[in-house]
Amino acid sequence: MKKLVFIAASILLGSCNQAQEKRVSPSATLISNVHIIDVRLGAVSEKRQVVIDSGKIQYILETIETPENFALQIDGTGKYLLPGLAEMHAHIPPPTTDPERIAETLFLYLSNGITTIRGMLGDPAHLVLREKAAKDEILSPRIFTSSPSLNGNSVRSTQEAREKVTAYRKAGYDFLKIHPGIQLDVFDEIVKTANEVDIRFAGHVPVDVGIRHALESKYASIDHVDGFLEGLVPESANVQPNENGFFGYNFTPLADIDHIDELVQMAENNEVWIVPTQSLFERWFAPIDADELLKQPEMKYMPASTLRSWKQRKNESTGANTGFNEEQWQQFTNIRRALIKSLQDKGHGMLLGSDAPQLFNVPGFSIHHEIDGMTKAGLTPLQIIQSGTLNPAIFFGMGNTFGEVREGLEADLILLNANPLKDLEALRELSGVMVRGTWLSKPEIDKKLAEIANNAMKN
Numbered sequence: 001m002k003k004l005v006f007i008a009a010s011i012l013l014g015s016c017n018q019a020q021e022k023r024v025s026p027s028a029t030l031i032s033n034v035h036i037i038d039v040r041l042g043a044v045s046e047k048r049q050v051v052i053d054s055g056k057i058q059y060i061l062e063t064i065e066t067p068e069n070f071a072l073q074i075d076g077t078g079k080y081l082l083p084g085l086a087e088m089h090a091h092i093p094p095p096t097t098d099p100e101r102i103a104e105t106l107f108l109y110l111s112n113g114i115t116t117i118r119g120m121l122g123d124p125a126h127l128v129l130r131e132k133a134a135k136d137e138i139l140s141p142r143i144f145t146s147s148p149s150l151n152g153n154s155v156r157s158t159q160e161a162r163e164k165v166t167a168y169r170k171a172g173y174d175f176l177k178i179h180p181g182i183q184l185d186v187f188d189e190i191v192k193t194a195n196e197v198d199i200r201f202a203g204h205v206p207v208d209v210g211i212r213h214a215l216e217s218k219y220a221s222i223d224h225v226d227g228f229l230e231g232l233v234p235e236s237a238n239v240q241p242n243e244n245g246f247f248g249y250n251f252t253p254l255a256d257i258d259h260i261d262e263l264v265q266m267a268e269n270n271e272v273w274i275v276p277t278q279s280l281f282e283r284w285f286a287p288i289d290a291d292e293l294l295k296q297p298e299m300k301y302m303p304a305s306t307l308r309s310w311k312q313r314k315n316e317s318t319g320a321n322t323g324f325n326e327e328q329w330q331q332f333t334n335i336r337r338a339l340i341k342s343l344q345d346k347g348h349g350m351l352l353g354s355d356a357p358q359l360f361n362v363p364g365f366s367i368h369h370e371i372d373g374m375t376k377a378g379l380t381p382l383q384i385i386q387s388g389t390l391n392p393a394i395f396f397g398m399g400n401t402f403g404e405v406r407e408g409l410e411a412d413l414i415l416l417n418a419n420p421l422k423d424l425e426a427l428r429e430l431s432g433v434m435v436r437g438t439w440l441s442k443p444e445i446d447k448k449l450a451e452i453a454n455n456a457m458k459n
Helices: 002-023 099-111 122-132 160-171 183-196 211-216 248-256 259-271 278-284 290-296 297-301 302-319 324-345 367-376 382-389 390-394 425-426 442-457
Strands: 029-038 042-053 056-061 072-075 080-083 084-090 114-119 142-150 176-177 200-203 222-223 273-275 413-416 430-435 438-441
Touching: 002 222, 029 278, 029 413, 042 114, 042 183, 042 430, 084 382, 084 390, 099 430, 099 442, 122 142, 142 160, 142 200, 160 183, 176 183, 211 222, 211 259, 222 324, 259 324, 278 302, 278 367, 290 302, 297 302, 297 442, 367 382, 382 390, 382 425, 413 425, 430 442, 438 442
Parallel strands: 029 072, 029 080, 084 114, 114 142, 142 176, 176 200, 200 222, 222 273
Antiparallel strands: 029 042, 042 056, 080 413, 413 430, 430 438
């Protein structure tokens, strides 16, 4: 018996030595002595050696004998490694945008540890970008892209609905984008055809559809918590649905929060994910002055013309003579936070998304404002981290590709100076970002950000 144990141990040792030889290649990277965050359990594995090659995490070891043999060594001592974040409500600039600005926008996402984006207003040019990103021909997060907008103007009949859904599926878009204005019969044809050709749909809830029918139709995700507040208004109120205002704001005094559990249960039963984009409602549609927002450091990465437009649109939304009422806004926000908390605790699942670049939401940087909004709604650090890592991978059916720090997965990683499970502000303190094996150190990131800021001043 002892002989068998000795032979087994010898075989194991030989296998380890062979593995050690395989680990070291001319392109291999080693992140040494790093603490790894398990985004499933919220646990931390201390002082691990992470071997990366060919864009993937090859090994995670307790010790390694020859760290000097690696082409790139990254000292992770005292630092924390977690999977890259996903921005699940992003916007990729249209093809009319200067190519340099498109590249800068993609980098702004990366600079904040966002290694996956879900583009929510698609264009044929975005399909090309998606493929270039997948082939590492451009420096970019992994890209998923919606179809062009399906809205009340772009799809006005059931025939047009069938034709466009079929065409977008054939073109290769990842999902359909639903916008406001679609009539009920047209929406139902979109859903019917989408199910037939096997393409999912996500986005807004048209007024004519309503939240209950939308949930029963099994959206892949409902973004902005759209339609939920309207769904809290009792039928006895006899409101005109199209008078709901900004995501139901006008109906705030009529909302009955006792209906929250019903809607949340419907989201769970129909497996509908939620993308809150709460930062929109605490920045754009909020009692904060545009000039105060413009003082924030990240604004220097946006062209001056964009900032002027943002200020004008905010004043038109929440300025004097707009009917904006801070007391009603606070009630509106409290209801939204209650919905978000309940959808997290009892619904199907939450996805991290800030809707960037929208008003005062700078790509990449806005994800931290979104995290702050989710924190105010009562979500824990682990739940928020999962909404930007594990959950998006599950959403896309790609749990064996990204979303965790695990052997065999693509090396989309963030190296942090502190533990985000204890304080989510740690997500702002990057030591570096890795996107499918390409390492971007903090000095490299800062240098590129300075170039982007300088370019923005010229526009």
